[in-house]
Amino acid sequence: MLQILLIISVILLSAGGASAQKKYDPGVSDTEIKIGNLVPYSGPASSYGIGGKTHAAFFKMINDNGGIGGRKVNLISYDDAYSPPKAVEQVRKLVESDEVFLVFQTLGTASNVAIQKYLNQKKVPQLFVATGAARFGDPKHYPWTIGFVPTYRAEARIYATYIDQNHPNAKIGIIYQNDDFGKDYLLGLKDVLGDKYGRMVVSEVPYEVGFPTIESQVVAIKSANPDILIDITTPKFAAQVIKKVAELGWHPVHIVASTSASIGAVLKPAGMENAQGILSAYYQMDVTDPQWDSAPGMKAYRAFLDKYLPDIDRTQSAPFAAYNASMVLAEVLKRCGDDLTRENVMKQVTNLDLALDTLLPSVRVKTSPTDYFPIEQLQMMRFTRDHWQMFGPVIDTHLD
Incomplete structure (x- = not known):
């Protein structure tokens, strides 16, 4: 009888230890990770709407391949029409009604400014904002907001x-x-x-x-x-x-x-x-430049388009930029493991050093707890005939 009790106690302790390893904040369960996104599908910047469609397609690809840590990514994307008041309305819906885990790649400077204070007060990560305004790399005042592209x-x-x-x-x-x-x-x-x-x-x-x-x-x-x-x-x-x-x-x-x-x-x-x-x-490869046709990253991107976005105009750069940001978010979520808390997301996001095979050579995605600008290299380019030609060195644009 004592032996049976010991075995039961060991099982219970093991089960308790296993469950303790999993840490979830709102928007996460054993089967799902809910991500929020705002994009102008309408209005004066509607051409950027393809970015939201690319994010959705990317995470469909991820889900078709088993998700992240066995969890399906549920991307909830709303139209903010490039309007700050609409962005505020929609982000409140994402956080308070949909209960998303984080907000990802909201597009536009004005829209992100409008929701920045709210998300930081709520301690909801505002990740990889789709704007290069320098105010989105300010960990002292907005520790839950981080940029993506060069400022x-x-x-x-x-x-x-x-x-x-x-x-x-x-x-x-x-x-x-x-x-x-x-x-x-x-x-x-x-x-x-x-x-x-x-x-x-x-x-x-x-x-x-x-x-x-x-x-x-x-x-x-x-x-x-x-x-x-x-x-x-x-x-x-x-x-x-x-x-x-x-x-x-x-x-x-x-x-x-x-x-x-x-x-x-x-x-x-x-x-x-x-x-x-x-x-x-x-900072990224030009989708129209033949010199990148044989690059592994470009081949993978085009295979993704073939299956998930076959009808888009392949000369657009916005889908490629959205694809790159989605890859980085997927890596961040993967690194979180079963500690899917907002605090751990920010820990992972602010300790990156990645080389994506879709960026220009020598361009890296690199952050630290005091550097919230993931990509800080650019190269000049000139449009010639039907594509962009890069020239000069890749320049580090780090802001002092």
Whole structure:
């Protein structure tokens, strides 16, 4: 009898130890991990909606292959129409009604600003925000929010350095979105140009996201006769700018923010012939560049598209960016094991050092508890014929 009791007690202790190893926060169970996502499927930035569809397709692929740790990933994605008030409404629904474990890759500076304080107060991870605004890498004030792509301010430093080295006496015209997205680029330009900024910039024209067109702003900039046009716009407006510049017979050195470097979403609608010679910068492989056709990461991405997104325009860069972010999130969740708490997610997210075979060589996903900028390398590129050509070195854009 004593032996039987000892065996039973050992079994009970073992069972208790096993259950103690599993730690869950809201949104997680033995069979499921609920992830929240906001994307503008409608509104002025609806071209980015393909990112949300890519995340859904990626995690369907993950689930078809057994999930993560035996758990299926349930991605709940809502349309915020690129509207901050709508983003607040939808994120509250995700957290309070759907009870998601974390919020992932919400797109847009204004939308993420609108929900940042709320998510940090709730201690819900706001992971890999789809914006390069520097405020999303501030662990002191917002420890539950982390960025993903190089910051807009750091990207602008690269453009300013290029201008300073190659066109030191040029006159510059700038069109920019009148929010943190656009203003971060201006700060980066000023970081490098310093006192020369006021002399070199002859026209600085903002626009609002609700404008139907910004063609008149392009005309206003041209009237100042700048040699260089810096185009800090989202895809819909970038296509308008490129097309209008061509219609005006204007031939400035045209620099387009990486947010609008997509061939499918921007350059094709603007007219490929109008985009020749445009400059930008990027951190991932160009999906249209033949040099990457044999790369293992590109082959895997195209196989994913063949099965899960067969009908999308393969010249778009947004799906590839969403695919890369999804890969990193999957790795983070895998590393969490059975400790699927929000605190452990942030521990894993802030201790990354990954080499993805879909990024440019030497670009890494790297974080620390004091560095919330996962990707900090970029390379300049020039649009030639039907694809982007990289040039110059890969530059580390780390913000001091």
